[in-house]
Amino acid sequence: MLSDWSWLDTWIVVTAALAAMSCALPGTWLLLRRQSLLGDAISHSVLPGIVLAYLLIDQLEHAGVVTRETALLIRHPCLFAGAAVTGVLSGWLSELLSRIGRLDAGAALGVVYTSMFAAGLLLIRLAADRAHIDPGCVLYGNLETIVTDTWGTTGIPRAAIMNGALLLLNLLLLLMFFKELTVSVFDPAMAVSIGIPADRVQQALLACTGATVVASFESVGSILVIAMLVVPPACAVLLTERLSRVCWYAAVIAAASALGGHLAALIVPELTRRVFNWPELGDATTAGMMAIAAGCLFLLAWICSPHDGLIRQYRDRWRLQRRIVEEDLLGILYRRGSLLHEVSFAADLGQLMKQPPRKLQPVLDRLCRAGALNLQGGGYTLTAIGMRQAESLVRSHRLWESYLAEHFELSDRQLHNSAEQFEHFLNPQLRETLAEELRQPQQDPHGATIPPANPPASQS
Amino acid sequence: MSPWMRALLLQDYNTRVVLLGTIFLGMSSGMVGTLMLLRRRALVGDVASHAALPGVGFAYLIMERIHPGSGKWFPGLLTGAAISAGLGLLCSRGFARIRRIREDAALAITLSLFFGCGVVLFTMIQGLPSGQSAGLNEFVFGKAAALLQADVQLLAVASLIVLVTCVALEKEFALLCFDEDFASVNGYPVARLDLLLTLLVIGVTVLGMQSVGLLLVVAMLVIPAAAASYWSERLRTRQFLSMLIGGASAGLGVLISAAVPKFAAGAVIVLAGTALFVISLLFGRTGGIVWRLREQWNFRQQIGLEDLLRTCFEVLESRGPATGPSDWLSELPISKAELEAARDWVSGRLPYLLHVACYQGLLRYDAQGNLRLTSSGRRRAILAVRTHRLWERYLIEHAAETPETVDRRADRTEHLLRADAVEELEALLPQIERPMPVPTSPHETAASESSLLPRPLLKAEDQHAQ
DSSP, rough: OOHHHHHHHHHHHHHHHHHHHHHHHHHHHHHHHHHHHHHHHHHHHHHHHHHHHHHHHHHHHHHTTOHHHHHHHHHHHHHHHHHHHHHHHHHHHHHEEEEEEEEHHHHHHHEEEEEEEHHHHHHHOOOOOOOOOOOHHHHHHHHHHHSSSBBSSSSOOOOOHHHHHHHHHEEEEEESSHHHHHHHHHOOOHHHHHHHHHHHHHHHHHHHHHHHHHHHHHHHOHHHHHHHHHHHHHHHHHOOOOOHHHHHHHHHHHHHHHHHHHHHHHHHHHHHHHHHHHOOOOOOOOHHHHHHHHHHHHHHHHHOTTTTHHHHHHHHHHHHHHHHHHHHHHHHHHHHHHHHHOOOHHHHHHHHHSSHHHHHHHHHHHHHHHSSSSEHHHHHHHHHHHHHHHHHHHHHHHHHHHHHHHHHOOOOOHHHHHHHHTTOOOHHHHHHHHHHHHTOOOOOSOOOOOOOOOOOOGGG | OOOHHHHHOOHHHHHHHHHHHHHHHHHHHHHHHHHHHTTTOTTTHHHHHHHHHHHHHHHHHHHHHSSTTTTOOHHHHHHHHHHHHHHHHHHHHHHHTTTTOOOHHHHHHHHHHHHHHHHHHHHHHTTSTTTTTTHHHHHHOOOOGGHHHHHHHHHHHHHHHHHHHHHTTHHHHHHHOOOHHHHHHHTOOHHHHHHHHHHHHHHHHHHHHHHOOOTTTHHHHHHHHHHHTTSSSSHHHHHHHHHHHHHHHHHHHHHHHHHTTTTHHHHHHOOOOOOOOHHHOOOOOOOOOHHHHHHHHHHHHHHHHHHHHHHHHHHHTTTOSSSTTTTHHHHBBBHHHHHHHHSSTTTTHHHHHHHHHTTTTSEOOOSSSSSEEEEEHHHHHHHHHHHHHHHHHHHHSSSOTTTTTHHHHHHHGOOOOOOHHHHHHHHHHTSSSSTHHHOOOOSOOOOOOOOSSSSHHHHHHHHHHO
């Protein structure tokens, strides 16, 4: 598997990484502008451009306008130009369509690029006897063979040079126009008012994306281009909040997915063959594996993101739940204590909280460790610290009830239910604001005494 | 018999079968597409079709594993496709719920992830001895011309289910599309309706994949619906039209590709739909470009006429009233040169407007070649000037405009003021004398500046009015 890693593999990874990185830079802005599917449209609509350019050169050669050698020489740039033209045309047309035709932007994209792709397929079929264009190549890319096409005697693949040049260009443009791009993404109106032509920035971005997509899709295929335009920036957005960092992170993630993709392409098929004992299974393309690798990185970012990650979300939710249970326990102890002056047993508390005692036990232990509870002969009483915490909670509860009772006509039950939820979310300032607005009430609507505000020292 | 005649007269049994199947498909996708377009989720179909690819690959591999040689069993492949399309849409929902990932990004991520999976599986399958002839590529590029009778039966049943569901749940779907919150407040099971609609999309996509190919099946969902949106604003009509357009483009595509063997049916179906779309975009009755341009043209012409008549009035007014407020308007001749000087006309605009005004009987040439207002022209001129000056005064009074700048400002809005607005203006400006048909201008008119007549008369009147 990895033991026969060769220069070819290195070049595959380098070419793919350069392509992916050059896509990720304009992709960041597409993502922020909510135009992620534009890449999809562009990469589908390069097909007719390529076929037309191919047929044009073929015709010229047949008509004797250019010699066979010249045709070979100019074929590549011409295909590139044709693809770029139709690619940008599709973006431009769909924007025009959604503006003049008043069509939903997504639908406009859908209409334009499917039509152009269909036209491309038709052209291929019409020219099938003269041109040998495999639409599959356009879709899936041809990374494994393209790296053998080297530049002169240097041994550097032509595609690597092309993608590297595009990456440099994108980088240069990004550094030059970072401010303009930023302003026109986040506040187009302000951009116009400070003299940045937002619509021209949009068109330049479109052209840039078009050129990048065209340069990379011949090495990695049109589908992978979409993956590289959108997925690395999406990962980066999950990992950081600073825009400048988003760009760098996206580029790094793109390169990582190129490496991961190629490794997976080497390892996974071999592994599958062994595990399922199915030796006939073919090899996997690096391009497809890169898309999967990028997707996996995205899933990873989603799980581990410091701001919106699943882990973070579950941790926050779990902590909140624990706090609510703790506070409820303290509240119950306070109310029982203030009525009966007796210790409470875990079983009784469980009954009141409608939770099995064994679930309550860790919470009780934690409260004991925090010094809020005292364990006395199997039962619990509030300590001074616990008393203060419970007092502020009950104060929140009863103040909120009084506030609701003053402003709304609600039944006692409704008052209580609302307060049961809100007591956990009233911070000290809000609590005292409520008390002031209610002119420091002594009793809540049910007639229970509202505990006095704690001295400020205890609130810290 | 030429191939065209053979195709058009449905001589081939095969053509008839394919035609029927794709028309069913076109109709049902048109129906569902309208709803998806209204929900602004037109491209969900694209994601569903791309996401179906790994399902096809997995289904093939599993079936080959269980019983070598059975990998091409069609219902199995379709089931795999449907399951994986469903998973894909579920995935994109999940991604879209992440705070900083918008819906478009979620769709693009899902699409590329699943399609990447599909491509990997397909390349692995190609190594298998049976993989080369598996015909799995037909899922990517379509094989409408090779539909079998069994496929058509499947398509017919599925389309019937889709159509019946859409008709039966018309009200519920309409609510879902136009006001989801209202629907949910009224106790409609919004989540379940949404799921049902998504299932319909998946069904149409998966069935469409085998005839037009997964890359183009989204066109069947988007293009007829988009085309129908230019013809009607009523949902029911739109759905019906979208169904018709979908069926028509499918039929046209199949017939053309039957007549010209080189044309792949899938691509031709899409391009036929595109042609119908372009026609709708141009000539559609609601929002079609031609109609909109015509309305704009008419409006501009009306603005021009009002400007012309107002200029005529001002030219006459600058000579001073002869006898009464309305008589002098039709008595005096106006020369073209005066009109030319009184206003900055875009070159060529004045002769055109004069031509239109004469044609509409607002102005006429007298024996000396001068212009005179006709009675209807006089009425329209008074109305235009009245509106203009009332609006000017209103702006001066309530919008802090100065008499120097108000003329231009008023020019922009006065043409939009209707009779009831003018009445309201009169009520708001009580200091204007009622019997007077035309209030005086708050500033010197261009015509009065260029006029050679003595000014004092006008000035005196101005002061009197203020």
